[in-house]
Amino acid sequence: MSPAAAPSAAPRQRRKEARPQELLAAALEVFVEKGFANSRSEEVAARAGVSKGTLYLYYPSKEELLKAVIRHYLGDEVAAGGAEIAQHADDDPEVAFGVLARWWQRMYDSPASGVFKLIVTEARNFPEISAFYVSEVMVPGERLIGQMIERGIARGQLRPATIAHVTHSLLLPLVMLCLHKHALGACMHEAEDMVDPHRFIDDHIALVVRSLRIDAPLPK
Amino acid sequence: MSPAAAPSAAPRQRRKEARPQELLAAALEVFVEKGFANSRSEEVAARAGVSKGTLYLYYPSKEELLKAVIRHYLGDEVAAGGAEIAQHADDDPEVAFGVLARWWQRMYDSPASGVFKLIVTEARNFPEISAFYVSEVMVPGERLIGQMIERGIARGQLRPATIAHVTHSLLLPLVMLCLHKHALGACMHEAEDMVDPHRFIDDHIALVVRSLRIDAPLPK
Amino acid sequence: MSPAAAPSAAPRQRRKEARPQELLAAALEVFVEKGFANSRSEEVAARAGVSKGTLYLYYPSKEELLKAVIRHYLGDEVAAGGAEIAQHADDDPEVAFGVLARWWQRMYDSPASGVFKLIVTEARNFPEISAFYVSEVMVPGERLIGQMIERGIARGQLRPATIAHVTHSLLLPLVMLCLHKHALGACMHEAEDMVDPHRFIDDHIALVVRSLRIDAPLPK
Amino acid sequence: MSPAAAPSAAPRQRRKEARPQELLAAALEVFVEKGFANSRSEEVAARAGVSKGTLYLYYPSKEELLKAVIRHYLGDEVAAGGAEIAQHADDDPEVAFGVLARWWQRMYDSPASGVFKLIVTEARNFPEISAFYVSEVMVPGERLIGQMIERGIARGQLRPATIAHVTHSLLLPLVMLCLHKHALGACMHEAEDMVDPHRFIDDHIALVVRSLRIDAPLPK
């Protein structure tokens, strides 16, 4: 029945409740695509299927909308994911890193991957956002990975190493992959990019783990 | 009178020749700091010590200025550096990767490191910039590293691996480090960031190489 | 409160529909007064009683506004008038030229008379405008007059003559009168200008007709 | 020897003396072509073969340059021509009007014909120019023609008529022809314009005279 957009199937009441989420999704999309300063709030509203005025009924300004987008996509989705990984932190590294890989693969596939671009772009313009990201996402995230590695070292499965460095070696490419998806990746021809993201995530984590494994190398 | 504020010390001609470079440096600074769309051309001019109008004597529009910034800092500086690395591509991996590390350390220290942020931020808005970066920087750069690794494999010094993946594992954190410097890094207190960039560059490259070394692991 | 300054008397919808016409009228006024290049779009808006931004809600640029002004005041008003004259083209020259005279008298009195100044001023800057004027106004207008004269000749009421020249002798002063109204006429004291426009229009047309009448010359 | 522009053949001294005239000629050209407000003083300078700065050595501002252009091309050239016509004012109308026709033909061919466009365009913006034109050109010019006609009437060669109207019928098309040359005429294809200017000038004056001739009309 509904011609194109399924949402019209939902009664008005449901739509009204879903509005904030729809607005956040539309805002994420536009902000990531064009950059925050270059995004017109009218386009955000249009993509959410409402008028400009309605946007301001839910968020008092473009800047507050940005903050809400970031809080939503980092606070809820990432935190939830972090908890999942934390559950497996005590498992065998093989298993724990597998969980980690699958989490990043889902993150890469999700529109939420765009928030990293927003963080990189807007961190200096909105200190509040930086502070939120650092304290709520970066520090806990790095601590989580750091603990996984420390535990592996403690168990004698991994060789000693500078935790912070290894953590960065592990995570930075995964973040960068998400950035790439929404930056150059979005304007390259399909065939130009030689790397399959999911396989790269697996391979990269394996590469880092391999370089850390105590029993790994076992020379010729 | 005051020695510092004596522009008359620099004769007109001398200033005129230096202007383009000064403007590019100022533009890089402002664009990286605020984002391109959020930068006022007057601020670029002011940081270069000239008036708004003067900027337009050298670059016909803000957009052309951006392209010139990117061409200059990627085309000239990076290309020159790439040549240096290429010279050592045939040396022992240990040496070659050492040259690579030192090149990235210089890049990180230089303001040119900011171009990576511009690329990530503006790629989708300026396809011309993406095309330039991909064909002039990304592809040659990845090919260079790829060849270094392939040569190591051919010599039996490195184990076989998916070149593109390893290349990304090696390079993405270095790029990300540059992004970080101009994004979150610029709004964190000194002590908050646990990682020394130069040491991380060395460690990270070593980590990747170690995971590739045939004889690498060498137990505790 | 004050009856004059009660814009709320006009409901939004009503205003919106009237806006384009109001803006065109204001634009004609300002463009004719100051010249297009010398007109500030803010002044056009102000004379229409709206703000700068509102102008751009209806016309995408100052140049498009100019084109719309010319299309409106020539396309609509002139074309309509042309049809009226055409109806009388077959009547006795006396009658037909009388209709013509009254049409030019109304044109002179109307603000639309200013478009001739715009055409003269802007023809070279906007070829599109020239083309429109030539094909939609000048050529049909001259043809109309030309046919009136040819018919008079065919009937033996007027002596043979170079149609194009006579047409110009007839029309150019009428156009020039409109130019004068908005040029020098607008900055001369009332009494300085000795000529009453309506009477001149009658007299001029009579003068041209008299020189054409077959029964007029009668050689010495 | 001189590749394109003959003036370089003239020694510097001569050029220096000729400068003001060259600047006025260049200014007339550009102002007539683009309109005063739309003309860049740099282009005027360039067409005169000098730099922007030099222009300001001779005329203190763009506005003063405009006034000088108008004073020069109306004051000198027109006044001189007026005197010539005045000499023949007492001759037979046939002769006097012949002199008038040849004067307008020369005016039409000369770049000076462009001043009429400047007058029409800028009269309202520069009252000083209007006043000059009215008192130095328009009034004397109309008086001259008026006297020619009055004399013809007094001699019984021309029938009585409203002098001011006849004068306008005679002159306005000639002025309009000059305007046309620099407005629509400049952007029409050769063949589009059916009228040969010189022949039209002759024909138009003849048409007006014919309608005035005492032996002409002789009603039924």
Place this chain on the structure above:
DNA sequence: GATGAATGAGCGTTCATTCAT
């Protein structure tokens, strides 16, 4: 609530004018 017409501060760009060389 929802709309979208209206506002006006803000910024990119131009160009008349100045002045060190």
Place this chain on the structure above:
DNA sequence: CATGAATGAACGCTCATTCAT
């Protein structure tokens, strides 16, 4: 005298935000 680099006021246009309907 002549130059052309530099200036900065001015103006076209955009878009976040408001508010009458």
